[in-house]
Amino acid sequence: MPIEQEYRGRFAPSPTGPLHLGSLVAALASYLDARAHRGCWLVRIEDIDPPRELPGSASQIIQTLQAHGLVPDEPVLYQSSRIKAYQTCIATLRQQGHLFACSCSRHQLRHHPVYPGTCRNTAITDSEPALRLRVDERSIILDDLIQGRQNWPISTCVGDFVIRRRDKLFAYQLAVTIDDAFQGITRVVRGCDLLDSTARQVYLQQLLGFPTPDYAHLPVLVNAQGRKLSKQTGATPVDDARPEQNLWNALCVLGQNPPNGIHLAGVVEILSWARDNWNLSHLPASPEITMH
Numbered sequence: 041m042p043i044e045q046e047y048r049g050r051f052a053p054s055p056t057g058p059l060h061l062g063s064l065v066a067a068l069a070s071y072l073d074a075r076a077h078r079g080c081w082l083v084r085i086e087d088i089d090p091p092r093e094l095p096g097s098a099s100q101i102i103q104t105l106q107a108h109g110l111v112p113d114e115p116v117l118y119q120s121s122r123i124k125a126y127q128t129c130i131a132t133l134r135q136q137g138h139l140f141a142c143s144c145s146r147h148q149l150r151h152h153p154v155y156p157g158t159c160r161n162t163a164i165t166d167s168e169p170a171l172r173l174r175v176d177e178r179s180i181i182l183d184d185l186i187q188g189r190q191n192w193p194i195s196t197c198v199g200d201f202v203i204r205r206r207d208k209l210f211a212y213q214l215a216v217t218i219d220d221a222f223q224g225i226t227r228v229v230r231g232c233d234l235l236d237s238t239a240r241q242v243y244l245q246q247l248l249g250f251p252t253p254d255y256a257h258l259p260v261l262v263n264a265q266g267r268k269l270s271k272q273t274g275a276t277p278v279d280d281a282r283p284e285q286n287l288w289n290a291l292c293v294l295g296q297n298p299p300n301g302i303h304l305a306g307v308v309e310i311l312s313w314a315r316d317n318w319n320l321s322h323l324p325a326s327p328e329i330t331m332h
């Protein structure tokens with residue numbers, strides 16, 4: 041009899057501010073998809089970019105999740121505790137000859153959506169400004185569970201990408217890839233704004249010999265102007281005092297058609313209804329949902 045692989049999912053916010061409805065939707069979807077598969081659900085705080093972070097928001101996010109009944113099955117993983125692992129993977133990639141030192145400034149690259157290859161043959165010294173990964177000609181093909189088949193010829197649509205920044209901080213792409221493998225994540229449910237990142241993450245998985253999880257990219261909530269709900273666009277923080285209403289709103293956004301009146305039930309009842317009725321195919325297969 042084949043051994044069924046245990047489902048492991050996660051929600052991985054950056055602590056850049058409180059959760060708003062858009063991020064609650066992503067948290068809830070990853071939670072429900074895991075629960076509907078009798079799987080494990082984890083929370084990972086992606087705190088490796090201090091200049092962008094807001095002190096206190098990691099604990100605020102965890103508190104908001106808790107208020108909504110979204111409690112992870114294992115202790116929260118903080119990426120700031122994982123620096124050694126990132127350094128080890130960089131050493132491996134460097135040894136395999138995949139990296140080069142890049143001293144291009146943002147200004148120099150401003151007209152290049154794809155890196156033009158300027159420093160491709162620059163040897164790495166101890167004072168290198170940034171480390172970039174030299175990509176080959178392969179295509180990354182992925183069957184996203186919501187957005188359908190994706191085909192990324194990596195050299196023309198992404199190009200050589202940064203894995204350690206000029207300020208010595210590790211790139212998001214590197215840390216996510218390493219920690220999804222470290223935590224044994226089998227399915228990633230997250231917003232469509234990260235769909236393009238997936239090509240880089242799958243490419244890194246292939247180089248580092250990590251398995252590729254399944255991916256389901258949710259439509260992203262945008263305002264009437266078509267801009268993603270975020271702190272920058274003035275999205276209001278989720279109010280921890282009315283979790284039932286917030287969960288009901290999030291379920292509506294996710295196309296799950298929660299029955300009228302269920303928002304009057306408790307958080308536990310709403311989540312258990314939502315788990316039992318969870319259907320990924322009810323999600324709109326579009327990259328965006330406009331909120332009015």
Ligand SMILES: [Zn+2]
Pocket residue numbers: 141142143144157158159160
């Ligand atoms: Zn360069």
